[in-house]
Amino acid sequence: MSTIADRLIEDEGLRRGVSRLTPEKIEKVFKELIAGECGARLKTYVESCVRCGMCAKACHYYMSHKDPSYTPVAKVSQTMWRLLAAGGRVEPQVIYECAQVAYTECNLCRRCIHYCPLGIDTGYIISVVRRLCHKLGVTPQYIQDTAHSHSAVLNQMWVKDDEWPDTLQWQEEEAREEFPGLRIPLDVEGADFMYSVIAPEPKFRTQLIYQAAAIFNAAGLNWTMPATPGWDNSNMAMFTGDSEIMSRVERAHYETAQRLRVKRIVMGECGHAFRAVYDVANRWLGWKWHPVPVVHSVEFFWELIQQGRIKITHKYADPVTIHDPCNIIRGRGLMDKLREVTHFLCENVVEMSPNREHNYCCCAGGGVINCGPPFKNVRIVGNSIKAEQLRATGVHTLVAPCHNCHGGLEDIISKFGLGMHTKFLGDLIYELMEKPEAE
Amino acid sequence: MHALYDLAVGPLAWLAFGVFIIGSVYRLLAMRALALRKDGAFVAYVSWPHAFKSLAHWFTPFGALGWRENPGVTIATFIFHICLFLVPLFLMGHIVLFDTFRGWSWPALPDGAADVLAIVVVVICAYFLWRRLSVPEVRFVTSAQDVLVVSLVGLTFLTGVLAYHRIGDNLVLTTLHILSGEAMLVAIPFTRLSHMLFGVFSRGYIASEFGSVRHAKDW
Incomplete structure (x- = not known):
């Protein structure tokens, strides 16, 4: 079975970072990090994960690639478990692999929390791996x-x-x-x-x-x-x-x-x-x-x-669909308000499936898009599941109230030829609102 | 063999229950202390109402997205865990032992029903082992410990079923049954089986974060 080692991508920041490392240095920093900043959450997650693989279907990377090394639990096993098993004493190349997984193959979107019966927060574990990589000076150049x-x-x-x-x-x-x-x-x-x-x-x-x-x-x-x-x-x-x-x-x-x-x-x-x-x-x-x-x-x-302060001259006529950004939906529960605003502005809203808290990630967030061109293709190909989800709505306008989502979705739309365009709520409000002074 | 049997139902049984109970209490208290010492910025958000609401969903078959998307595992998991508690606690053979040695007694399952449920556990253990070895996303993350703990549970129930049906050498199988059951109890606080201790707390914690901070459901 393929692993992260089989798909390494050259990045100047990662390469320069690992060139300065030794197993001794990695071990020292890792042990300090675990002792100093990690506690019961990491310990519980690592110990009680039963490796059932139920989280696989949560992840857009896995659903797009169907490669077992892309499941949430596989990302943890190729990074944190590996480091813990070695007590942090690993070759610098392992840190390169950990960094590529942590920075470019997980969007920290937390969808997998909806799949794990034990409530294991993979996003948190991956954040700890990123913290380690940062402390070791191994970060992708662009971000x-x-x-x-x-x-x-x-x-x-x-x-x-x-x-x-x-x-x-x-x-x-x-x-x-x-x-x-x-x-x-x-x-x-x-x-x-x-x-x-x-x-x-x-x-x-x-x-x-x-x-x-x-x-x-x-x-x-x-x-x-x-x-x-x-x-x-x-x-x-x-x-x-x-x-x-x-x-x-x-x-x-x-x-x-x-x-x-x-x-x-x-x-x-x-x-x-x-x-x-x-x-x-x-x-x-x-x-x-x-x-x-x-x-x-x-x-x-x-x-x-609600206060009647925004008045529109007409509703947006073309059918639209709504993308639920993880950080304000799973992160803040704004799914109902997002829908009420969209329905206020648009005639015809076609829901994508799954949606709301269960929506698939845009594959750009979590800093992944910010890792820049070296990793662009992986994140676009790594989200064909999103492309299928968008295509199934049959609409041409996509409302996405998040910058990173815009970036990621535009890339997917262009790669898979979906013929859609993304809009912020602000775009729609500005387009549709009464502009009294404009006369 | 008789000496081993006596050891298994005597001192080793005390030891196994002792390690299981004291070990579990110790692990829970130690983890709580660690959480309070190191995870203050997260413990602060623990909200029991949100935790219970989420746990109610997760304790309901198909009550959460993960269960619905993995129907085979869901059915197997629920039946497996229910039987895992029901059979050992309400088996006539076990109650008789407690009655004989300690004078404790409680209602038992009908023998036929307990037998079927025990066989179901063995079959599901076999299913879990099959998944471990042949489903790619499970095999990718499987280690020796995962195979070992499932085998231990399977072995305990298999030897129990064989002993009950008087297949093979009864004394050997009964002794093996008791020893593997004791090993399972000892393993609970110190292996993956510790999800029995920590599972509700890790789920409850993340449910609190989702409920009280993020105002979103986590099921």
Whole structure:
């Protein structure tokens, strides 16, 4: 049977990382990690897993490849069990293999939790493997670059401090041609909410900032964006295993909201960012819940619709289907609100199967798409099950309120010739809403 | 052989029950202490209402996605575990032993029913072993321990059935039956069989995370 060793992909970051390792060094770091950061969860999971293989069907990689080395339990057996069995004393090449499995063959989507009777959280185990690889300096080059960017400028895309307000002012200027009274309020203390986005938005998806401003303007909201670092809510350091940088990024994000004395943080349509802010980094920082309430766009749009603040001129006529992003569905339970918003906007919604908490992953999240071109083909071919699921809906428009999902789904759509296009809720709202000032 | 039989029903039985009970309590308490010491940021979210709701789904055949997607394993697993508890605890032969040595007695299953259920356990053990060796995704992660623990359970029930039907040397089979049963008890706290101790807690924990933090079901 084939294993990870049979499908290694050259990556400069991984290769350079392992070239600096020795079995002694790996053993030392591994033992420190297990003793220092791991506890009852890892111990219970490793001991009580009965190797039943029921989780196989949970994983889109396995369902697409039908190769037993891609099942969730196989990924754990090729990484953590192997390391534990050797007490961490392994050849550097083993770390290369562990890193490729952990960073590029698991999206941490947690679908397998719905398959394991014992509730074993494979995503957590794989995160520990990533943490080890990070501590050993063995991370894929592309995603490590984004972590470096987080470290240096507190955003993922090397956006400089002055480029950020510049971009917002540019978008404000553009939008004012369509909506003369529109502002993108910067650093307004005491606003109702701080709107935060991921760094790719100012970098190359500025249209999304434009749209959000147009929606908030039409709804007459009291909002602000920060003028300082802390505006980026994305967090690739969370996925490289660099918990220290992860928490620095989130601390800056929360503290920026506190400095602005806003009532809450509204986050754009991104899944992993929500996971970082809502579920992961708060714990690392020692907050059980959030120092400032955190709301994802899906929920926020739902509120605006409930309050009658978003009015549309007509409904989207073509049939659409809904992709449930793992980080806001399995991660936050927004499946009903996502549907209510979509039904409010669209005439005809065709559900894909399985859906809601049981939906198949986009295969881009968990930092996998961020590992870049070397691993692109694997993740696209590794999600033919998603392509089949999309094709079966027979529709041409796909609503996906998550950036990573967009990236992954677009790749699948193009590879498998599905003839679909993906939309954010913001795209639809902007397209359909009443634009009073536009006349 | 008589001496071995006496050893098996005497000191070894005490030892097996002792190791099983004390070992299990120790493992649970030690794991709890470890969780409180090292997993504070996760223990903080434990929510028993969510845990019980999820466990109710997982203890129901086909009550969770994983069960529905693996129907063969689901049926086998449920029948296997029910019989695994029912037969040893309510077998007339076992109750008689407790009655003789300790004066404890409780209602028993009809012998015929217990016999059928025991044979079912043996058949399902054979099915599990077959899966281990021939289903690729199971074989990929199977180690010697996995084969060993299933074989141990199978052997205990097989020897019990053979002894009951008086097939083969009764004393040898009965002794083997008792010894393998004792080995199984001793193995529970220290092998994969520890899922008997930890399973409800690992499921309950993740159910708490899903229920109280993520507001999504985990079944």
